[in-house]
Amino acid sequence: MSIDSEIVRSDYTGNGSVDTYSYGFKIFDEADLLVKVRLISTGVETTLALTTDYTVTGVEDEGGGTIALVNASQAWLDGDGDLLSTYHLTARRKADITQVTSLRNQGAYYPDVLEDAIDHLAMYSQQQQDEIDRSVKLPDTFTPVSFNPTLPPDLIGAASVVFGTNPAGNGFLVGPTFTEISNAQGYAEAASDSEDAAAISE
DSSP: OOOOOOOOEEEEEOOSSOOEEEEOSOOSSGGGEEEEEEETTTOOEEEOOBTTTEEEOOTTOTTOEEEEEOOSOOTTBOTTSOBOTTEEEEEEEOOOOOOOOOOOTTSOOOHHHHHHHHHHHHHHHHHHHHHHHTSOOOOTTOOTTTSOOOOOGGGTTOOSEEEEEOTTSSSEEEEEEHHHHHHHHHHHHHHHHHHHHHHHHO
8 A cells, every 4th residue: 555645643622422533544553553632721631541541443454443442430531431522632643663674685575565664654754744743943934044943051951931032033042930020020010009109209
């Protein structure tokens, strides 16, 4: 077969009445799926465990298969084992990036083996592209020469700080801490109150 579809993920929002979801892309192994649920109100994601939280059908099927949620009273399921409407489910192809096909001189040649190896390469490219598509990146017409997207070294390991663009607008720098931002509001209000009091005393 060929990989003639660029679909590498399936996304669903629960409705409290469905426990089985389809994925529309080929996988070679059950473990080639990464299944997560997200609590919509908080954005907190949970990675589901194969067998414990879900089972898979359709391995090696060109059109994909299904993911059936396993009901073990998980927080994202209702009493019937259906995905709650407060949760979003994502299934992505996440195959191990390895090359296990070995071709030898004067050995038996099986076109299906070679085609599977090429399919694996296409799958790896697609799942990497999915990662890239969800990453922060410069617009097409900008280069690192005009804007340096490297994070400031002092951001690494810094706790509760924000970062933004530098005064030149060509890169990032570390900004104030969350505490400093929170205190700034109080300082501004205190200064305003002080100014009002001074005006009244005059």
